[in-house]
Amino acid sequence: MMNELTCIIIGGGHAGLAALKAIQEKTRGKAGGRRIRFVLFDRQPWHVRKVMLFRPAANEENIKIPWTDLSLEDFEFVQGMVQSVDSSEKRIRYTDAQGKDARIHYDLLVVAVGSIVRQPNPDQGGISLTDPQAAVDIQERWRANLRYAVGETNPEERRRLMTIAVAGAGISGIETSAELALAMQKEAAALGLDSSDVSVYLLNEKERLFPEGPEKVGRKLEKVLSKCGVTLLHNRKVMREEAGVVTLDNGESLPATLCIWTIGLIPNPGLRGMGLPLTSDSRVLVDECYRVQGMPDVYSIGDCTRIVDPKTGKTDHMTCFEAGMQASRLGKIVRADLEGSPAPVHKRSRSVIDVFSIGLGQSRGLLWSRKWGIDMIITGKIAWKLKKLAWDGASMLR
Numbered sequence: 001m002m003n004e005l006t007c008i009i010i011g012g013g014h015a016g017l018a019a020l021k022a023i024q025e026k027t028r029g030k031a032g033g034r035r036i037r038f039v040l041f042d043r044q045p046w047h048v049r050k051v052m053l054f055r056p057a058a059n060e061e062n063i064k065i066p067w068t069d070l071s072l073e074d075f076e077f078v079q080g081m082v083q084s085v086d087s088s089e090k091r092i093r094y095t096d097a098q099g100k101d102a103r104i105h106y107d108l109l110v111v112a113v114g115s116i117v118r119q120p121n122p123d124q125g126g127i128s129l130t131d132p133q134a135a136v137d138i139q140e141r142w143r144a145n146l147r148y149a150v151g152e153t154n155p156e157e158r159r160r161l162m163t164i165a166v167a168g169a170g171i172s173g174i175e176t177s178a179e180l181a182l183a184m185q186k187e188a189a190a191l192g193l194d195s196s197d198v199s200v201y202l203l204n205e206k207e208r209l210f211p212e213g214p215e216k217v218g219r220k221l222e223k224v225l226s227k228c229g230v231t232l233l234h235n236r237k238v239m240r241e242e243a244g245v246v247t248l249d250n251g252e253s254l255p256a257t258l259c260i261w262t263i264g265l266i267p268n269p270g271l272r273g274m275g276l277p278l279t280s281d282s283r284v285l286v287d288e289c290y291r292v293q294g295m296p297d298v299y300s301i302g303d304c305t306r307i308v309d310p311k312t313g314k315t316d317h318m319t320c321f322e323a324g325m326q327a328s329r330l331g332k333i334v335r336a337d338l339e340g341s342p343a344p345v346h347k348r349s350r351s352v353i354d355v356f357s358i359g360l361g362q363s364r365g366l367l368w369s370r371k372w373g374i375d376m377i378i379t380g381k382i383a384w385k386l387k388k389l390a391w392d393g394a395s396m397l398r
Contacts, residue, residue, distance in 0.1 A: 015302025022331030126259030169204030
């Protein structure tokens with residue numbers, strides 16, 4: 001329709017949802033009297049709460065949310081995998097849910113395909129916490145091991161069945177180890193096992209936890225994790241898990257029936273075939289207004305994008321908090337570009353840099369922020385509630 005513009009958002013993660021909401025609010029669904037039609041693309045038939053993958057690994061929790069349950073309205077959803085972007089024709093080519101090749105026109109395009117969990121080589125063993133199915137597999141494994149432990153008469157083998165290792169001590173590894181330790185202790189007690197025999201090792205290849213913040217925050221996290229039943233090993237890198245033994249880079253080994261990899265994020269590899277300009281680490285190249293270089297009316301934000309503060313030269317982190325800030329600014333940028341007026345540029349403020357929130361099991365958490373050089377640390381139930389609010393807000397839950 002000539003009186004309608006089509007705005008396509010590729011990616012139904014936190015960045016994509018926030019971008020959709022921000023553009024809708026800033027444009028009020030219209031541009032120069034023309035209605036804006038919003039289309040959301042995602043390869044999954046639901047929104048996956050990726051930052052909460054550790055929850056179904058530990059407990060019975062569904063993190064797959066139907067699009068109709070989100071606090072977003074007036075958009076169409078298309079399940080499909082985008083293959084390429086033709087900026088000259090303003091069309092994207094995609095594979096639909098039935099595996100058929102299809103094309104769709106856009107007037108505005110937002111690329112927000114995010115990141116995926118980095119995986120080790122297949123011969124390194126273990127399970128990577130990559131998606132909801134992997135989380136379910138992890139839960140089934142440790143629960144089965146605890147049931148085997150009930151009938152095991154050899155004390156050493158029983159303890160091995162009650163031991164897991166988490167490789168990678170970033171925020172995901174911290175949250176995963178805390179949640180699993182508490183869940184395993186509860187399940188062990190219910191099965192009549194000694195819950196103190198549950199061992200969860202968190203392997204950190206760095207010298208301390210949370211290098212993004214001050215050392216005192218890392219120490220605080222370590223104390224809380226210890227109370228949860230997590231044993232931290234610093235300066236240790238997992239090499240492989242094989243036959244119930246986890247081998248470390250210093251030659252040591254741990255008897256553990258399960259190794260879970262939480263070794264960080266990489267930009268969505270699907271970007272490589274889309275025809276977008278990419279950095280050496282496969283992130284989308286954009287200017288200070290999130291416009292993709294050399295592709296008019298195409299924008300990109302979130303984990304898949306290299307976003308740099310033009311004044312400080314600092315690059316945004318891969319966090320849903322910063323993606324939310326980018327999305328809010330993107331709404332203003334799109335409106336300005338539609339009106340032909342100057343658009344706001346990216347600015348990485350101190351408040352954005354220095355805010356981190358970490359979940360540490362049910363009703364436990366830690367929030368750290370720094371402003372004007374002053375550190376603020378909140379722990380316990382209040383921090384947990386703030387973390388939960390952040391999770392729910394990022395997923396646009398009703």
